[in-house]
Amino acid sequence: MKRMSKFLFYFILILLLASCNTEVNENGSPNANGESQSTSKENPQPNVKGVEDVDVLNTHGSIDGIERMQRFYEDMKSGLPSDLRIVFYTIEGDPIVKDLKFNGESLEVKNDTTRDAYGSGGIQTITCGQLIEEVNPTNTSYIATECKEIPYGMEEILQIQYNMSQQDLFEIDLKYGENLENEINTKTVEIKKEDGTTEPLHMAENVKQELYKMLVFANYLDEKDFVTSCDRPNAIKYNLMVYINGGKREISWKDCDESLDGLKFTKIANYIITESEQPQKEKPEVIVQGYVLERKNNTLLIGEELNKLDYEWMKDEIKQMDMNSFIFDFTELEGVPLEEFQLGDKIRATIDGSISGSKPGRAKVKDIKKIE
Structure with missing residues (x-):
């Protein structure tokens, strides 16, 4: 029963988060010189009040720093000593800290609930042997295995949910080009070309599911740190509107943006463009x-x-x-x-x-x- 309560808890929170009826235009924060403050390919670490050196932040299913979780997993597979700090928020907004430390042979998992005003307020340390990454069509899990003195010998480290079918509505509208003259809109089911012509759009459910996964891995619900200007002439502009349940997110960037967010969203845009040009199966295999x-x-x-x-x-x-x-x-x-x-x-x-x-x-x- 304890395990089922956990699933229902996160499921409800993800739906509430996705249902927020807000609209944001995420163009980055320029400094006094009119340039973006972050131009590196590594996003800054998440900021959590009262907790230092946070690598991954899970805000009720919206996850910042997934790439750091992936890198820690790869380090463990390679036998490289590494550490990682993950923070989860309780429903009341208190941070729960999970520290991972791999010494090259075993994995130490430390669960710190001392900041949880409604919890037990303790620290539990677990010694485990391995870390597995399990990828399913609608979720990815990182699980510590061969753990001592806990049920099933396993500890769930992080789960990333991206089940499109759990959303009441998921549609996108992508505009792109030097002057945003092209458009791919799954809401109106239409493609608009730069010459002014239009044609019908059909995007299969499995393609939309993969697109939704890519957006979740890019943490599209969070603010983005895009480079707002670049020197390359004739840069391609992108404007992506994501309609999710009763809300929407508007994200704008350029293809010359080589920040981590810029690279992720350019890849997403190219996926949308490529798939819109491909013939789609009327009834994909189940x-x-x-x-x-x-x-x-x-x-x-x-x-x-x-x-x-x-x-x-x-x-x-x-x-x-x-x-x-x-x-x-x-x-x-x-x-x-x-x-x-x-x-x-x-x-x-x-x-x-x-x-x-x-x-x-x-x-x-x-x-x-x-x-x-």
């Missing part, structure tokens, strides 16, 4: 990815989008609770050679046709394989 929770009646019950820690917790809880109590989706897969799959296997299956029903859905398998 994919189910997750862990095997049950094997019975010639079917596999799959918990979709779970990570390794979610599975360990859910494999027991699902026997005692109704599936509608969980925020996850479940699918019963038919036509699977059961002898090839065991409980706890992670699979990726292509569906033959579509999924019928829900909690659990039911579908026939066209192709299925294990994911290591």
Whole structure:
């Protein structure tokens, strides 16, 4: 139950954050000379009152410093000693600090809740062996494993959620060109060319899902530190409007901006432009990815989008609770050679046709394989 409460807590907060009905124009903050204060390819560290040297800040699902989490993970894979400080905010706004320290052989995880006015106010130190990165179509998790004296021997370090289907509305309007003369608008379903002509736009759901993931990894809800001027003549301007639920974000920059934010958003713009020029499948293949929770009646019950820690917790809880109590989706897969799959296997299956029903859905398998 404790684990489910955590999922519901973060799920609700992410929806509340995305529903903020605000509009911002993020062009960076120029200094007295009219130039941006930050032109490096490394964004400044997040600022948290009362906490120094913060590398990653998780503000109810809006994450600043994802690239530092990724770099720490790569350092651990390479055996390089490294450390990282992550801060989470409670719903009341108090910071919870998670310090990671890798000495080249083991990982120390220190959870500091002393600044939480409503918590236990203690410090817990855990020794772990490894750090895994688990990437799913709608979330990415970093999990410490081989941990001593904690349930399942695992500690979730950070989870990044980017499930577009959990949003009531997600659309974009990209204008680009020397004078913003081109436009790609998924809201009006239209492409406008610089010569004044228009044509219909079709962007498949899987393309929009990938776009939404890219925006989340770029922390698009936060203020951006773009370079407002550059020396290159005929620079391409970009103006991206993101419509999310009842709110919107307006982001403007140029292709000559080589700050980390500039590079991220130019990549996003190029993805939108490239995909708008490609023929889109009317009915993309339906994919189910997750862990095997049950094997019975010639079917596999799959918990979709779970990570390794979610599975360990859910494999027991699902026997005692109704599936509608969980925020996850479940699918019963038919036509699977059961002898090839065991409980706890992670699979990726292509569906033959579509999924019928829900909690659990039911579908026939066209192709299925294990994911290591």
